[in-house]
Amino acid sequence: MLQKVSGFIQSHRLCQPESRILAxxxxxxxxxxxxxxxxxxxxxFAIAHCNFGLRAEEAEADQVFVKKLAKKYGVPFFTENFGxxxxxxxEKLSIQMAARTLRYQWFExxxxxxxxxxxxxxxxxxxxxxxxxxHLTKGTGxxxxxxxxxxxxxxxxxxxxxxxxxxxxFVTSEKIIWREDSSNDTTKYQRNKIRHEVIPVLKEINPSxxxxxxxxxxxxxxxxxxxxxxxxxxxxxxxxxxxxxxxxALVPLRNVTGLPVVLHELLRPFNFSYTVVLxxxxxxxxxxxxxxxxxxxxxxxxxxQLVLTPRNLSSFGSILIQEGDTAVxxxxxxxxxxxxxxxxxxxxxxxxxxxxxxxxxxxxLKLRAWQEGDWFVPLGMNGKKKISDxxxxxxxxxxxxxxxxxxxxxxSIAWVVGHRPDNRFKVTDxxxxxxxxxxxxxx
Numbered sequence: 001m002l003q004k005v006s007g008f009i010q011s012h013r014l015c016q017p018e019s020r021i022l023a024x025x026x027x028x029x030x031x032x033x034x035x036x037x038x039x040x041x042x043x044x045f046a047i048a049h050c051n052f053g054l055r056a057e058e059a060e061a062d063q064v065f066v067k068k069l070a071k072k073y074g075v076p077f078f079t080e081n082f083g084x085x086x087x088x089x090x091e092k093l094s095i096q097m098a099a100r101t102l103r104y105q106w107f108e109x110x111x112x113x114x115x116x117x118x119x120x121x122x123x124x125x126x127x128x129x130x131x132x133x134x135h136l137t138k139g140t141g142x143x144x145x146x147x148x149x150x151x152x153x154x155x156x157x158x159x160x161x162x163x164x165x166x167x168x169x170f171v172t173s174e175k176i177i178w179r180e181d182s183s184n185d186t187t188k189y190q191r192n193k194i195r196h197e198v199i200p201v202l203k204e205i206n207p208s209x210x211x212x213x214x215x216x217x218x219x220x221x222x223x224x225x226x227x228x229x230x231x232x233x234x235x236x237x238x239x240x241x242x243x244x245x246x247x248x249a250l251v252p253l254r255n256v257t258g259l260p261v262v263l264h265e266l267l268r269p270f271n272f273s274y275t276v277v278l279x280x281x282x283x284x285x286x287x288x289x290x291x292x293x294x295x296x297x298x299x300x301x302x303x304x305q306l307v308l309t310p311r312n313l314s315s316f317g318s319i320l321i322q323e324g325d326t327a328v329x330x331x332x333x334x335x336x337x338x339x340x341x342x343x344x345x346x347x348x349x350x351x352x353x354x355x356x357x358x359x360x361x362x363x364x365l366k367l368r369a370w371q372e373g374d375w376f377v378p379l380g381m382n383g384k385k386k387i388s389d390x391x392x393x394x395x396x397x398x399x400x401x402x403x404x405x406x407x408x409x410x411x412s413i414a415w416v417v418g419h420r421p422d423n424r425f426k427v428t429d430x431x432x433x434x435x436x437x438x439x440x441x442x443x
Contacts, residue, residue, distance in 0.1 A: 001162055001170045005037055008161040012150040015118050021045040021156075022078075022116040024107060025069065027062040027179035030122035032069065033167050034159060036176055038120065039073050045120070046076035048110055050103045052084040054095065065179045078110050080318060083371070091295050096191075101271075101295045104155075111154060113320060123148050123157045126164045129213040130194050133202075137194070141261060141274065142224050147217035163210055231265045239266065246270075248306040250284065270297040270308055280306075318368035321407075330367045330405060333417070336438045342431040354407070354415040356425045358435040366408040367417070374406060376413040377423040387416060394419060407437070 009015060023038060025031040025047045038045045049066040051059050063079060070077035088098035107119045128147035135144030150160050159167070171178065203209045237252040248266060256262050264277040271294040272280075283290045283301055292299045293311070300307045319330040321337070328335050339358055347355055374387040391401050405417040414425045418439050427434055 001166050002037060002040055004161055004166070005158055006041055008150070009041075009156075009158050014151050014156040014158060015043075017043075019043065019117040020115065021118050021120050022048050022107065022111050022114070023120045024103070024122070025049050025066050027066045027069070028122075029167060029171060029176075029178040029180075030124060030159065032176060032178040033170055034120060034122040035069060035073060036170075036174060037158065045073075046070075046078065046114070046116065047073075048078045048107055048119075049080075050099070050106065051079065051081045052099050052102070053081060054084055054099075062179050076114070078114070080106050082106075093295055097295065105296070108154070109319075113322070118154050118156045120156050120158055122159055124159045124162050124164060124167060125210045125214055126195075126199075128160065128217055129199065129210050130191055132213055132217060133194050133198060134191060138190075139274070141264065142220065142227060145217065145220040146224055147213065147220075149221070227265070231262065234262060235266060246308040248308070250304050250306065267294075267299070267308075270299070271295050272297070272299065318366045321363070321365040321367065323363040328367070333405065334440045335367070336440070338436050340434045340436060342427065342434050345427070345434045345436075347427065348436065351420070352418055352439040354417075354421045354437050355427050356414055356421060356435045356437070357427055357431045358433040359431070360425050361409045361414065361435060363409075365414070367405055368408070369402065370404050370406045370416070374413060376406075376416060378416075379421045379423050379426055381423055387413075390416065390419070 015021065021038060021043050023031070023034055023045050025035060026049070035045075035047065047066060047070040049063060051063050053059065055062075067077055067079070082099070082102045084095060084099050084102060087093070087102060088095050091098065091101075093101070110116070111119055132145060132147050148157060148160060150157050170176070199209065206212055234252060234256065238249045240247045240249070253259060253262065260274070260277055260281050263281060264272070264274050267277060272292065273294070276292050276294065280292055280299070280301070286301075288302050290301050292301075295311075297308050297310055319328055321328055321335075326337050328337070345355070370387045370391075372388065375384045376387065376390075377384050378390065387404070387406065391404060396404065404419070406413045407415040407417060409425065412424065413422055415421045415437070
């Protein structure tokens, strides 16, 4: 199998031998095999693991297993806990789509911050078959028939040429241990229903179903490339990217054939569904100001253009601060950071500034939205206080409470952002080095 994967990587130019790869690892059989393959092929890789908070103790055990896996290979380990259900409810998404949106946003954040070239996922040939069938069942355009691409920007799928049977043979020969996800056995989820109930019937008709589907996906991909060339010409004429928004001019699109399909392709990077695009097309001749939403972006029809802005997802994940960082952004907030010798530091007591004992902090620090159950020791006090009670005492308006961020050193809150530092990290006469972090709201 190693030779097959290596050949696939080379033929599709997924990466180079010296590439640094961030492997997305759940702890299941596929992603555990991905780690072993990358290890045996001698790639420089790290492991990223998401805990979506959906399976309680089982998810915690997965996280522990993957952490041990990273230790086994001697590679860096990154992990994140997400409020997946809250995000799904707010955005009116399925749990699966919410988890997908959150994890890929976080993977890309880690990739950029840590300097990795690619994100590797463990999709294999059977996943291509399932994906095409699922898209056909739910309705799809040409892009839905190309299956799972081997490479999509920084995302690569090294195992896409191998089947599930290949993977089972590999774990047997290599004596690999993995974590079994109990949710894979239930047909409650659509993909599992396709996997367990539909595909076995289709394989009675065509035992080589996976190979057939892979060939079909390849032919569709070539046809899609022809369409993509046309879309790219329109993109050059109509799309303009600015610092905080993307603008799509409507004039170049007025007379195109198949406007809904064309517009859907132009908006694909922003995750708008075809149903929303159909509603948008109907509204193009209407008054300005109508708003449309995708899981990641907001679109407003404004006279002769469409204006797209990213939505703030930071309250469902976190932002890492590495030692030496001088600036970070989290949602609509920016932070400037400096380190000062305590002997010459002049204390700033304004609430938007926190002065912390740098040597008491454990990096990387983490910025995230406060959560129920969070507590800290307010500066000037010795006892701990729940953040919820603190915000009530501070008379923070209900609609602003969800926007309150906290700065964590490991599991301890060092600063309730914009309000008060934690007494455990305060500057004292024993402090040698001060980390000063300042908040600024982005309008």
